[in-house]
Amino acid sequence: MGRKQTKSGKIRLTEVAKLAGVSPITASRFFRNPEALSLSKRERVDSAVKELGYVPNLAARALASHRTEVIGVVIPSLTNNVFADVLRGIYDSSEGSRYSIQLANTRYSILQEEKLLRLFRAQKPAGLIVTGINQTAESRKVLETMNCPVTQIMEIGDSPVDMMVGFSHYDAAFAAISHILEQGRRRIGFLGARMDPRVQRRFEGYRDAMKTASLFDPNLVVTTSVPTTVTLGGTLFADLLARTAEIDAVFCVNDDLALGVLFECQRRQIAVPRDLAIVGFNDLEFMASAVPSLTSVRTNRYEMGRHAVTMVIDAIEGRRPQEPVLDLGFQLMVRESSMPQNS
Amino acid sequence: MGRKQTKSGKIRLTEVAKLAGVSPITASRFFRNPEALSLSKRERVDSAVKELGYVPNLAARALASHRTEVIGVVIPSLTNNVFADVLRGIYDSSEGSRYSIQLANTRYSILQEEKLLRLFRAQKPAGLIVTGINQTAESRKVLETMNCPVTQIMEIGDSPVDMMVGFSHYDAAFAAISHILEQGRRRIGFLGARMDPRVQRRFEGYRDAMKTASLFDPNLVVTTSVPTTVTLGGTLFADLLARTAEIDAVFCVNDDLALGVLFECQRRQIAVPRDLAIVGFNDLEFMASAVPSLTSVRTNRYEMGRHAVTMVIDAIEGRRPQEPVLDLGFQLMVRESSMPQNS
DNA sequence: CAATCCGATGGTAGCGCTGTCAATAATTGT
DNA sequence: ACAATTATTGACAGCGCTACCATCGGATTG
Numbered sequence: 001m002g003r004k005q006t007k008s009g010k011i012r013l014t015e016v017a018k019l020a021g022v023s024p025i026t027a028s029r030f031f032r033n034p035e036a037l038s039l040s041k042r043e044r045v046d047s048a049v050k051e052l053g054y055v056p057n058l059a060a061r062a063l064a065s066h067r068t069e070v071i072g073v074v075i076p077s078l079t080n081n082v083f084a085d086v087l088r089g090i091y092d093s094s095e096g097s098r099y100s101i102q103l104a105n106t107r108y109s110i111l112q113e114e115k116l117l118r119l120f121r122a123q124k125p126a127g128l129i130v131t132g133i134n135q136t137a138e139s140r141k142v143l144e145t146m147n148c149p150v151t152q153i154m155e156i157g158d159s160p161v162d163m164m165v166g167f168s169h170y171d172a173a174f175a176a177i178s179h180i181l182e183q184g185r186r187r188i189g190f191l192g193a194r195m196d197p198r199v200q201r202r203f204e205g206y207r208d209a210m211k212t213a214s215l216f217d218p219n220l221v222v223t224t225s226v227p228t229t230v231t232l233g234g235t236l237f238a239d240l241l242a243r244t245a246e247i248d249a250v251f252c253v254n255d256d257l258a259l260g261v262l263f264e265c266q267r268r269q270i271a272v273p274r275d276l277a278i279v280g281f282n283d284l285e286f287m288a289s290a291v292p293s294l295t296s297v298r299t300n301r302y303e304m305g306r307h308a309v310t311m312v313i314d315a316i317e318g319r320r321p322q323e324p325v326l327d328l329g330f331q332l333m334v335r336e337s338s339m340p341q342n343s
Numbered sequence: 344m345g346r347k348q349t350k351s352g353k354i355r356l357t358e359v360a361k362l363a364g365v366s367p368i369t370a371s372r373f374f375r376n377p378e379a380l381s382l383s384k385r386e387r388v389d390s391a392v393k394e395l396g397y398v399p400n401l402a403a404r405a406l407a408s409h410r411t412e413v414i415g416v417v418i419p420s421l422t423n424n425v426f427a428d429v430l431r432g433i434y435d436s437s438e439g440s441r442y443s444i445q446l447a448n449t450r451y452s453i454l455q456e457e458k459l460l461r462l463f464r465a466q467k468p469a470g471l472i473v474t475g476i477n478q479t480a481e482s483r484k485v486l487e488t489m490n491c492p493v494t495q496i497m498e499i500g501d502s503p504v505d506m507m508v509g510f511s512h513y514d515a516a517f518a519a520i521s522h523i524l525e526q527g528r529r530r531i532g533f534l535g536a537r538m539d540p541r542v543q544r545r546f547e548g549y550r551d552a553m554k555t556a557s558l559f560d561p562n563l564v565v566t567t568s569v570p571t572t573v574t575l576g577g578t579l580f581a582d583l584l585a586r587t588a589e590i591d592a593v594f595c596v597n598d599d600l601a602l603g604v605l606f607e608c609q610r611r612q613i614a615v616p617r618d619l620a621i622v623g624f625n626d627l628e629f630m631a632s633a634v635p636s637l638t639s640v641r642t643n644r645y646e647m648g649r650h651a652v653t654m655v656i657d658a659i660e661g662r663r664p665q666e667p668v669l670d671l672g673f674q675l676m677v678r679e680s681s682m683p684q685n686s
Numbered sequence: 687c688a689a690t691c692c693g694a695t696g697g698t699a700g701c702g703c704t705g706t707c708a709a710t711a712a713t714t715g716t
Numbered sequence: 717a718c719a720a721t722t723a724t725t726g727a728c729a730g731c732g733c734t735a736c737c738a739t740c741g742g743a744t745t746g
Contacts, residue, residue, distance in 0.1 A: 012702055023726045028704060038724065058465045059411070060702035062402035063731050078434075079427040087421045091448055100462060103446040105434055119443060122401045230629035259629065266634040286573035286602065291609040355732055366696045371734060381694065403732035406701050 011052045020048035031056065062124065071099045071312055072125040074116055076108045076132070076196065080228070082254075082282055082301060083131075086153065089305020090129065097313055099126060108196060110136050117142040124148070127312035133157040133164070134197040149315035151308045155198055156325050163315065164325045165307045169198045172297045172330040173205025176251060176279050179295075179332055181213055183340050185249040185277055188215070191236045191261065192223035192253045199253045202281065206251055219244050228253075233260020234267075241268075248341070249277035255284040258294055262337070278337040292336035300328040354395045363391035374399065405467065414442045414655055415468040417459055419451045419475070419539065422570070425597075425625055425644060426474075429496065432648020433472065440656055442469055451539060453479050460485040467491070470655035476500040476507070477540040492658035494651045498541055499668050506658065507668040508650045512541045515640045515673040516548025519594060519622050522638075522675055524556055526683050528592040528620055531558070534579040534604065535566035535596040542596045545624065549594055562587050571596075576603020577610075591684070592620035598627040601637055605680070621680040635679035643671040 017027040022041055029036050030045040037045070048054075062068045073090060075083045087103070094101050104120070106113040117139050120128060127149045133156070135143065143150055143161045150162040155169055180188050190206050192199055203223070210216035222240045226232060233256060240247060252258040258280030265272050272278055272292055280287060283298035307326055314321065360370040365384055372379050373388040380388070391397075405411045416433060418426045430446070437444050447463070449456040460482055463471060470492045476499070478486065486493055486504045493505040498512055523531050533549050535542055546566070553559035565583045569575060576599060583590060595601040601623030608615050615621055615635055623630060626641035650669055657664065 010702095013704095014702080024702090025704070025727085026725060029725090032704085036724075041725085055461075055465050057406070057467075057702055059402045059405035059467070060731090061704075063400070063406050063733085064702075064704040066705090066731075068402075078421065078430045079424075081422075081424070084422040084427075087448070091421075091450065101448075103448075105430070105444075105446075107434065118398075122398050124400075124402070229632075231632040234632060256629075260632055263632050263634045286599075289572075289574040289577060289603055289606050291606045353732095356734095357732080367732090368697085368734075369695060372695090375734085379694075384695085400732050403701090404734075406703085407732075407734040409701075409735090 011054050013054070013056070016045065016048045016052055016054050019052060020044040066124070068124055068126055069099050070102050070123065070125045071127045071129065071309065072120045072123075073101055073103050074106060074113065074120070074128070074130040075103070076106045076113075078105055081256075081284055082299075085301035086305040086308075089302040089307075090309050091305075092302075093306040093309035094313075097309075099313060099316075106131075108194070110139070114139050114142065117146075121146050126316050127151075129153055129308045129312060130161075132197055133160075135161075149312050151312050153304055153308045155201070156327055160324050162324065163311050163321065165304050165311065165328060166326075167299060167328050167330050169201040170205040170208075172281070172299070173202040173251070174209045175205075175330070175332055176281070176295075176297050177206050177209035179334065180249045180251065180277055180279055180338060181209070181215075183249075183277060183338060185341075186215055187217075187244075187247050188220065188249040188251055188277075189237075189240045189247050190221045190223075190251050190253075191233065191240065191257050192221075193226055193228040193232055193236070193257060195223055195225055202253050220247070228256050230256045230260040230263070233257035234264035235260070237261045237264045247276065249279070249338070252278070252280045255280040255282050255287050255294070255296055258296065258337075259286065259290065262290060262294065273337050273339045274341055277339075277341075283331075283333050287333070288335065290337075295335045295338035296333050298331040298333050300330070303328055354397050356397070356399070359388065359391045359395055359397050362395060363387040409467070411467055411469055412442050413445050413466065413468045414470045414472065414652065415463040415466075416444055416446050417449060417456065417463070417471070417473040418446070419449045419456075421448055424599075424627055425642075428644035429648040429651075432645040432650075433652050434648075435645075436649040436652035437656075440652075442656060442659075449474075451537070453482070457482050457485065460489075464489050470494075470659050472496055472651045472655060473504075475540055476503075478504075492655050494655050496647055496651045498544070499670055503667050505667065506654050506664065508647050508654065508671060509669075510642060510671050510673050512544040513548040513551075515624070515642070516545035516594070517552045518548075518673070518675055519624070519638075519640050520549050520552035522677065523592045523594065523620055523622055523681060524552070524558075526592075526620060526681055528684075529558055530560075530587075530590050531563060531592040531594055532580075532583045532590050533564045533566075533594050533596075534576065534583065534600050535564075536569055536571040536575055536579070536600060538566055538568060545596050560587075563590070571599050573599045573603040573606070576600035577607035578603075580604045580607045590619065592622070592681070595621070595623045598623035598625050598630050598637070598639055601639070601680075602629065602633065605633060605637065616680050616682045617684055620682075620684075626674075626676050630676070631678065633680075638678045638681035639676050641674040641676050643673070646671055 013027050014024050017024040027045050034042055104116040121142055125148055129151050131154050133152050152164045153166055155166040156164050192203055207216055222236045250261055258278050261278050270276050278294055280294055280296040283296040287294040287296045311321055356370050357367050360367040370388050377385055447459040464485055468491055472494050474497050476495050495507045496509055498509040499507050535546055565579045593604055601621050604621050613619050621637055623637055623639040626639040630637040630639045654664055
């Protein structure tokens with residue numbers, strides 16, 4: 001014979017059905033489509049479930065139905081505040097739907113990403129949300145064989161695996177630099193940390209804006225592959241100053257670095273914005289609160305999360321968007337730190 | 344007859360076994376216990392898997408084996424930086440093990456927590472990590488019927504569901520206040536936001552330390568249920584000043600509030616630490632970088648995550664710790680913001 | 687050389703649920 | 717009133733994998 005007898009303590013759907021006096025399949029329908037049951041049976045199954053404390057077996061459900069109600073989310077970092085807002089949008093939007101969110105963290109490792117995508121594929125998620133558009137060829141292959149709607153978030157590009165929600169990091173950086181140039185600043189430093197693909201694109205926006213104004217100078221660029229911290233902002237700024245003293249503005253690829261620069265200026269008695277303009281990226285909450293308040297590029301992270309989930313759920317349920325790529329844009333939040341020098 | 348024929352495109356373990364010239368059960372063992380196979384069969388199965396692009400079906404695996412290799416993690420917030428570090432520890436520690444992490448976010452809602460725990464139970468996780476010790480009676484019941492190792496993190500208490508890793512928020516706050524008192528400060532304000540159970544315990548530490556010195560005054564306490572932001576730190580501090588001008592120190596329940604207080608001081612020309620001492624909680628990275636650098640209570644969040652995973656995995660594999668409750672303590676990081684007034 | 691053990695492999699029977707289709711009961715139209 | 721349609725319900729098989737033995741050859745032992 002096979003394995004040992006089913007323990008009498010185990011409560012399966014069959015037991016519930018028996019107690020309710022219906023067939024197992026009717027009890028099954030109680031969970032998936034209660035409206036299809038007559039009111040009397042619905043009530044009987046409901047009370048049987050409660051009486052027995054029935055806990056459905058999701059594995060059996062998934063095996064029999066060939067699907068799950070899980071939306072996978074793959075992000076590169078939990079430490080980076082940027083993703084906290086995206087995730088807030090994702091969770092807010094998924095709440096009230098039948099789908100639950102399963103989060104996975106690549107920690108900026110493309111190997112880890114491949115591994116996680118493979119794991120997700122084996123779980124047959126109902127939908128998937130992944131960060132960025134620079135997946136490896138291998139990861140892309142996994143995504144294409146995922147057999148469910150996929151949304152890439154955080155940036156936009158020409159060849160979506162399926163759908164995309166994001167904005168142009170290039171344009172956003174370009175706009176920020178243009179703003180600084182309009183304030184009459186000429187020597188604009190670039191501080192970059194953990195140069196992931198999106199940060200790289202911000203650099204390109206900076207570079208091209210500077211080149212357009214014939215002001216690009218490699219000496220103005222300081223980058224590192226180290227992850228971002230506030231302290232690092234101060235360090236990179238010190239490096240920049242050591243390299244060339246003639247600096248009248250700094251563009252930081254994120255707000256933590258910008259805050260670090262501000263602190264370093266306070267330490268060195270550099271007046272902001274008189275002696276130096278500071279512009280960050282993402283517009284985290286503290287930027288408006290700093291003294292002086294810090295200019296930044298607001299990215300619509302919460303909305304990005306919301307839209308990503310909505311698009312995925314709609315696609316799961318057969319309502320595909322007409323346009324697979326959604327650009328949520330950005331807003332330049334001009335504050336005291338980038339006011340003109342004579343103000 | 345039953346459902347339609349299995350699509351010929353679908354690759355199951357049977358197909359792999361056939362190609363490798365072994366029985367399905369041998370192919371199955373290839374994944375779970377490769378050492379048990381002879382070298383020749385191992386190689387044959389390996390190449391068959393690669394040739395067919397076999398993707399195991401986790402639902403079938405879970406159904407047949409009655410278990411999964413998922414460790415569930417339940418936290419109240421992703422926005423709160425504190426959890427980012429805990430999660431980093433969790434992910435670091437789980438890497439290299441066979442277990443994968445599944446994250447769920449209650450958003451500080453106890454109803455959401457009950458729902459998520461029920462969902463986890465239906466998934467039969469191998470282990471579970473939950474935040475805090477203040478679960479509802481219902482949640483606790485679900486945890487107790489989870490049938491897998493459970494570790495509560497972030498704080499410690501007397502009645503663990505199973506295991507615990509954390510520290511005493513009460514003691515930490517008490518120590519911070521004692522330090523401020525030792526600097527000769529007498530009127531120490533308390534700023535608190537989103538008064539979750541752990542923040543509540545920090546308040547109790549503050550209150551008792553102040554009472555011990557006969558300095559407790561309800562007018563010094565400003566709290567709100569609103570979630571924490573840097574800006575809110577400034578607002579609460581302004582409220583405190585409006586209520587009583589004689590303040591020579593502020594204890595903030597977290598570092599974001601402390602930074603907000605610092606900015607507000609800069610705006611109001613209040614000299615720190617001469618006119619006011621500021622002490623935060625958690626010791627986020629920016630505290631050391633601020634000007635002046637800000638005193639805080641370092642909590643061992645990364646270690647907490649690491650230990651939680653290790654304890655859970657050990658317990659899954661039958662190595663239960665002798666002592667179910669692990670206290671990781673805290674360190675007071677004294678910096679410029681709480682130096683004596685005459686310095 | 688029989689008795690014993692051990693490592694490698696396979697056969698069988700489910701795990702608990704749902705898709706498919708058929709059957710039945712209730713309702714409607716003419 | 718009777719056929720046609722629509723709501724409910726049920727029977728059956730099987731999703732893809734693994735637990736539980738059974739087996740079988742070969743090594744070890746006395």
